Amino acid sequence: MVGAGARALGIRVHSAALAVSFGTHYAADRRVPGKGLLEKIATRTGSGGFYQLASHGLNGAFQLDSAWHHGWETVAALIATTKATTR
Template identity: 75%
Template structure:
């Protein structure tokens, strides 16, 4: 996909990557919103196809709630505005501030903490999505 970042070919466009953390600007909010919408749409498509392939019927309302949780938690975490973002504040309060700011030795602490945050919420969203699931 032209213009896409190498590591996230569906959900990241280069302008989104650069702009989503810009605090207090419409462009920053728009870029983060675009990223989160494409991310959530991708989740919905892949989860829907996976459920169908496995013969699982997911309740639409429960699936929508799970996707809303994933979208909301993704958006608030990805507005990683230096000194003001949720993840940086959480990292600082839990004694992980140095790791959050680490950008040496091939490690990006903010990226790793961001991924852990998302995986935790995705797991909860998956549990919610399957709460009323049945077989076909």
């Protein structure tokens, strides 16, 4: 899908950017209770309580997942635009 969109816009996208995006999405979105990457990171950094939070309109796992994806998509965007050229 991304390749088709980039092709339609005439943009060359570095495959490394797609690999970063795919790899980090795959790693973070495999949420097996007690074994998921984000839960392990939250627990090891002392934020396990926030990760488990699911009340008063807040969901800690969702917030951490969102922050993870925004951060890595920024990295992927920087990689994608490095030496960007048009066709």
